[in-house]
Amino acid sequence: MTWLLIFFACILALFLLPLAPALIEWYWRSDAKPLTVVRAHDGNIRFFAWRFRDFMEEHLPGINQGSVSASTPTQGKLGKDTYQLVDSSGMPTLSASEQTAQSTSQVLLGTGPLNLQGDMLYEKEVYAAGNIKSGDRNSFRALLSNGDITLGDACDVARWAHSDASISVGRKNRLYGRVSAEIRICLQRDTRFGRMYAPAIHFGESSRANSAPTPQAGALTEITKPDRLVDQGAERWLIAGSLEIPPASLHRGELVSTENLSVGATSRIEGSLKSNGMLQLGHEVCVTGAVVATGNVHVGRDCRISGPVVSENRIVIASGSVIGDPNHPTTITAQEIHIEEGALVHGSIWARELGYVAPVRS
Amino acid sequence: MVTTAESSTALIASSHTPDPLEFRPFSALIKKPQSSELLGLRYTAESRYSSISDHALTIMLYLLWGVIVLVLVYTARHYFFTLNRLFGKQRHPYLDIDTATWPSVTVLVAAHNEEAVIAEALQALLDVDYPADRLQIMPINDRSTDRTREIIDAIAALHPGRLIPLHRSAGKPGKPAALKDASELATGEILIVFDADYVPGRGLIKQLVAPFFDPEIGAVMGRVVPLNTGSNLLTRLLDMERSGGYQVDQQARMNMHLVPQYGGTVGGVRRIALDAIGGWRDDALAEDTDLTYRLLLSGWKTAYQNRSECYEEVPETWPARIRQIMRWSKGHNQAAFRYAGPLLRSDKVSLREKFDGMLLLGVFAMSPILLFGWVLAVILFYFNATNWLTGIFALFALISYSALGNFAAFFEIATAVYLDGSKGRIRLIPLNYFGFLVSLLSIARASFNQLLLDYILRRKLVWDKTPRYRQATKSTRAE
Numbered sequence: 140m141t142w143l144l145i146f147f148a149c150i151l152a153l154f155l156l157p158l159a160p161a162l163i164e165w166y167w168r169s170d171a172k173p174l175t176v177v178r179a180h181d182g183n184i185r186f187f188a189w190r191f192r193d194f195m196e197e198h199l200p201g202i203n204q205g206s207v208s209a210s211t212p213t214q215g216k217l218g219k220d221t222y223q224l225v226d227s228s229g230m231p232t233l234s235a236s237e238q239t240a241q242s243t244s245q246v247l248l249g250t251g252p253l254n255l256q257g258d259m260l261y262e263k264e265v266y267a268a269g270n271i272k273s274g275d276r277n278s279f280r281a282l283l284s285n286g287d288i289t290l291g292d293a294c295d296v297a298r299w300a301h302s303d304a305s306i307s308v309g310r311k312n313r314l315y316g317r318v319s320a321e322i323r324i325c326l327q328r329d330t331r332f333g334r335m336y337a338p339a340i341h342f343g344e345s346s347r348a349n350s351a352p353t354p355q356a357g358a359l360t361e362i363t364k365p366d367r368l369v370d371q372g373a374e375r376w377l378i379a380g381s382l383e384i385p386p387a388s389l390h391r392g393e394l395v396s397t398e399n400l401s402v403g404a405t406s407r408i409e410g411s412l413k414s415n416g417m418l419q420l421g422h423e424v425c426v427t428g429a430v431v432a433t434g435n436v437h438v439g440r441d442c443r444i445s446g447p448v449v450s451e452n453r454i455v456i457a458s459g460s461v462i463g464d465p466n467h468p469t470t471i472t473a474q475e476i477h478i479e480e481g482a483l484v485h486g487s488i489w490a491r492e493l494g495y496v497a498p499v500r501s
Numbered sequence: 502m503v504t505t506a507e508s509s510t511a512l513i514a515s516s517h518t519p520d521p522l523e524f525r526p527f528s529a530l531i532k533k534p535q536s537s538e539l540l541g542l543r544y545t546a547e548s549r550y551s552s553i554s555d556h557a558l559t560i561m562l563y564l565l566w567g568v569i570v571l572v573l574v575y576t577a578r579h580y581f582f583t584l585n586r587l588f589g590k591q592r593h594p595y596l597d598i599d600t601a602t603w604p605s606v607t608v609l610v611a612a613h614n615e616e617a618v619i620a621e622a623l624q625a626l627l628d629v630d631y632p633a634d635r636l637q638i639m640p641i642n643d644r645s646t647d648r649t650r651e652i653i654d655a656i657a658a659l660h661p662g663r664l665i666p667l668h669r670s671a672g673k674p675g676k677p678a679a680l681k682d683a684s685e686l687a688t689g690e691i692l693i694v695f696d697a698d699y700v701p702g703r704g705l706i707k708q709l710v711a712p713f714f715d716p717e718i719g720a721v722m723g724r725v726v727p728l729n730t731g732s733n734l735l736t737r738l739l740d741m742e743r744s745g746g747y748q749v750d751q752q753a754r755m756n757m758h759l760v761p762q763y764g765g766t767v768g769g770v771r772r773i774a775l776d777a778i779g780g781w782r783d784d785a786l787a788e789d790t791d792l793t794y795r796l797l798l799s800g801w802k803t804a805y806q807n808r809s810e811c812y813e814e815v816p817e818t819w820p821a822r823i824r825q826i827m828r829w830s831k832g833h834n835q836a837a838f839r840y841a842g843p844l845l846r847s848d849k850v851s852l853r854e855k856f857d858g859m860l861l862l863g864v865f866a867m868s869p870i871l872l873f874g875w876v877l878a879v880i881l882f883y884f885n886a887t888n889w890l891t892g893i894f895a896l897f898a899l900i901s902y903s904a905l906g907n908f909a910a911f912f913e914i915a916t917a918v919y920l921d922g923s924k925g926r927i928r929l930i931p932l933n934y935f936g937f938l939v940s941l942l943s944i945a946r947a948s949f950n951q952l953l954l955d956y957i958l959r960r961k962l963v964w965d966k967t968p969r970y971r972q973a974t975k976s977t978r979a980e
Contacts, residue, residue: 160928170925171731173740176810181630181704182599336600369849370800373777375716377800377849393716395800397851411716429714431594433758447601447714451594463600472597489597 184319184336184487188283188301191264194218195248202268203285208250220263222246229254229269253284257291271302275309281316288320292327306337328480332494336487338465342496343458343480359389359407374410386421393428400432404439411446418450422457436473438462445469456482458499553884561877568874575867578860579909582753583916592756596808598711606710606769607637607689611676615697616648618814622697623656627663631706637689640697642668643679649697676765677788681781684772693769698814700728701767705809709769712804719774719801720792722751723767723809732817737929738936739815739822744917745910751805759857760797761805765789766813774801787832794840797858800849819939821968826940827947830865834951837862868944910937 155162164170183189195202198217212232213224223245225231229252237243242260247253249267257274264281265271271284275291282288282300290296292309299317300306306320312330324337327344362384370377375393382396386403393410394400400414404421411428412418418432422439429446430436436450441459448454448462450473456462458481463469468486476490477497488494608626612619619640626638640653650668657664667683684692691713693706705723712718724747730740754761763770765788775781778795785791793803816822844850844858911930918927 158931161931164925164928165734165737165932168731170923171737173728173730173812174726174744174810174921174923176702176726176812178625178700178702180702181707183630184599334597372799373771373773377717379848395717411714413715413717415717429716431715431717433594445602447598449594449598449715451592467602468600469602470598470600472594487597487600489599491597 184317184334185301187281187299187317188319191266191281191283195266199224199248202248202250202266214245217246217248220244220246222248225249225253225267227251229267231255233259252286326496328496328498330496332488332490332496334487334489335494338468338485340484340486340488342478342482342484343499359387359405360385362388362390381416399434402426420444447471449473453477455479455497456484458482462486558881558884561881565874565877565881568870568877571863571867571870572874575860575864576909579913582749583909583913585753585756586749586920587916589753589756591752593806593808595712595715595804595806596708598714599707601711601714603632603635603707603710604690604713605635605637605688606631606691606693606706607639607687608693608695608706609680609683609687610638610640610695610697611643611679612640612645612649612653612697613643614645614647614649616645616652618698619649620652620656621700622695623653623664625700625702626695626706627656627660628703629701629706630703631710633663635689636663636706637665637687638663639665639667639683639687641679641683642666643676644670644674673783675783677781677785677791678783680788681783684775684780687772690772691769692772692775694766695811696766696813698728699725699767700812702811705767705811708806708809709767712806713769713771715804717800717802718771718804719796719799720763720770720803721768722761722764722803722805723811724748724751724805724807725764725767725813726810727815728812729814729817734929734932735819735822735936736815736817737926738933741914741918741926741929741933742936743815744921744923745914746917747807748917748920749913752807754857755805755807757857758851758853760793760854760861761803762861763789763793763796763803767809767811770796771801774799785832786835787829790833790836791839794836794844794858794862797850797854798840798843798847816968818968823939823943826943827950830868830944830947831951833862833865834948837866865944866948868941869948871941872945 192203195217208227210226212226215222215224221244223231225247227250229249231247231253233243241258242262244262246263247261247265249269249271251267252269253265253267253271255261255265255271255273255277258276260278262280264283265279266283268285270286271282271288273290273294276293277291278295279297279300281298282296284302286302287304288300288302288306290308290312293311294308295313295315296318297315300314302320304321305323305325306318307325308314308327308330310327310329312326314330314332314335316333318324318332318335320337322337323339323341324335325341326332365376365378365382367379368376369379375395378394378396380396381398382394382400384390384402384406386405388403388406391409393413394408395413397415399416399418400412401419402408402412402421402424405423406421407425409427412426412430414432414434416432417434418430419437420426420430420439420442423441424439425443427445429449430444431449433451435452436448436454438444438448438454438456438460440457443460444462445464445467447469448471452473453475454471454473454477456478458479461483462471463485465485470487470489471484472489474490474492476488476494478484478495479497479499481499610619610622610626623638623640629636642650642653653664653666657666665686667686669679669682672678672682680694691710693709695701709721709723712721725743727736727740727743729736731737751761770792774796778799781788782791796803816825841859841862844855844862847855850858911933914933915927915930
């Protein structure tokens with residue numbers, strides 16, 4: 140009888156063995172909390188800048204209000220890091236070893252403007268109550284300024300940069316993280332970027348934007364219903380297949396095509412466009428709504444688009460085009476975004492893989 | 502050429518006498534004939550007993566084959582979705598739209614006896630990051646008998662002009678009817694729907710509205726995350742099941758341009774599209790599925806936003822869970838009967854959407870079909886019809902099904918939990934089998950009731966509210 144019991148006990152143990160991890164987890168509950176949903180998260184591009192401001196204020200009360208000053212460079216601890224409070228000269232004091240290594244691991248805090256020499260790696264955050272001016276070929280972790288930020292050529296920003304006024308960067312900069320300014324951002328040719336926000340983002344030395352007239356409805360021809368129009372409810376045309384809109388056309392309402400969509404030059408669309416393929420706008424096209432495509436989007440010269448521009452692949456925006464307007468900022472988002480010098484964007488740009496300021500094509 | 506084994510089997514069959522006491526071994530004990538058919542597969546079944554004919558068994562055999570094919574299709578679907586989430590290109594096209602001229606929005610919060618949760622939901626909505634002049638919050642008190650009305654009115658009084666309460670005391674009960682009434686008063690271009698137990702984050706409304714800049718989008722669905730995960734085993738199993746449904750199923754459908762489903766809450770619909778398809782149907786038991794398909798048939802897409810997450814409560818008792826899944830099942834099957842035909846005939850829906858749409862409509866029908874398949878398999882076994890599947894093919898089929906088919910849904914859940922970055926809870930996967938069995942039987946029962954009893958007895962499909970636990974679980978979660 141005992142052996143029989145042992146036998147059945149063994150059988151039962153054998154049966155339960157694969158369930159042991161599950162039973163242990165059920166009983167001891169090592170991972171029974173709800174998944175984390177950060178309710179306070181609103182995706183604000185300034186999130187890291189604001190958090191750094193709070194961090195500084197916690198350790199150096201009054202620094203954000205400009206009430207902290209230094210007659211000579213002063214060092215101290217800011218969390219785990221060493222900071223240097225830069226005096227009113229605006230030139231950080233770097234040791235010989237830092238000069239030799241072309242690198243500093245101090246958090247630089249400018250009580251006024253900051254002038255940063257070139258060819259350096261600034262491993263920690265740089266803050267200035269005034270403007271920040273950087274030489275060429277610098278690499279930054281993060282920049283925060285109550286005034287303007289001006290970067291020379293070939294600088295890198297690894298994490299984020301925020302200015303309460305304007306940011307201006309030279310040629311061949313690489314802005315990997317978030318870049319935001321409360322007034323304006325100006326980018327020069329061959330600069331790469333990721334995520335940016337400003338009420339006005341200029342590309343190139345001189346913006347040609349706003350020079351082209353906006354097509355007016357009166358001079359245009361309303362497009363006729365395409366043959367493959369499968370639905371026209373809810374102020375929207377749904378077209379099976381590709382659609383090619385001739386130049387100088389007018390359409391009031393939304394347009395959705397199941398394949399490619401192209402809009403001829405100087406046309407006006409009073410609504411949004413969606414293409415389940417490529418979407419091409421000729422020069423001087425005006426779209427009052429959004430432009431969305433699963434494929435590439437090509438925006439020709441001197442176009443005006445009021446709503447978001449979204450592509451699941453690549454967006455190319457030619458010189459002179461204006462996206463959004465000062466009173467109605469908008470978003471451009473794609474895996475890859477190429478914007479020619481001379482274009483102007485009001486609002487956000489989010490290039491998931493590569494944003495690039497391209498020279499004007501001849 | 503007839504082999505010795507075939508001869509002996511034929512002898513057993515032909516020399517059959519009606520002696521009831523005669524011992525006849527089960528078919529599994531009888532030596533199987535060597536089949537001359539391809540891979541040992543036979544196309545007809547032979548009965549050992551006169552009580553059931555060869556013809557009847559052959560019909561059953563083909564029905565079983567049908568069930569097996571359907572199971573395999575759904576198995577392949579599970580794998581297709583899961584592998585897409587692991588290795589495919591992920592689509593989040595609207596996630597980055599954070600700056601725009603935002604359209605006007607009405608947030609509808611359906612509430613029936615929600616005194617435990619309504620205040621927190623409304624407070625969270627008042628706190629969202631959305632232009633206040635474009636946001637109308639409309640709690641719908643649907644004939645509550647507790648303090649829901651009082652709480653809503655108190656919050657509305659504290660925020661004049663921001664909350665537009667709707668108190669329903671007459672008319673058809675149920676969420677679809679409540680939404681229908683509320684939509685007539687709503688002024689927003691976009692209608693966002695929450696249940697009263699949902700606690701939205703600050704950025705959620707913008708995230709849910711962003712896809713509507715695409716003129717092809719008619720509805721949007723966010724992700725639901727259980728809040729009372731740790732209450733008991735059931736909530737932990739449901740937490741993993743929800744992960745599988747959203748993190749893998751819905752996102753994979755979004756990735757592959759299939760049919761993501763509007764889920765009735767943490768989602769929204771374009772007002773103009775809703776009007777164009779005739780508004781909410783108050784006779785729909787699953788107004789979410791109903792809406793998804795009506796929009797699809799009119800050429801509107803549903804977008805899924807996997808990173809637009811919101812907490813909800815899941816049932817904490819098995820009876821509540823059974824009632825919930827039976828209601829879902831009936832509602833889903835109702836939609837299947839209504840829209841399967843139109844979907845196949847539609848000229849506005851792509852082939853891939855039709856295929857996925859049909860499979861989605863059939864999800865809840867699979868439980869009774871699977872049970873039916875099991876019954877058929879048992880009958881065929883005991884009536885000696887098992888020789889349709891012999892030899893190495895049977896062995897391979899068994900191994901493949903056990904290794905792949907049987908576990909496809911669990912693989913999906915495990916992948917979802919992995920993608921969520923959870924560590925320990927993945928060990929609970931084997932226990933999900935019990936949840937699966939309960940669902941299987943509940944859905945089968947609901948389908949049976951719906952097809953036979955509801956129809957014969959002319960019973961009306963009724964809305965059944967899932968209970969709330971927040972007050973009861975406060976102390977539990979505080980531990």
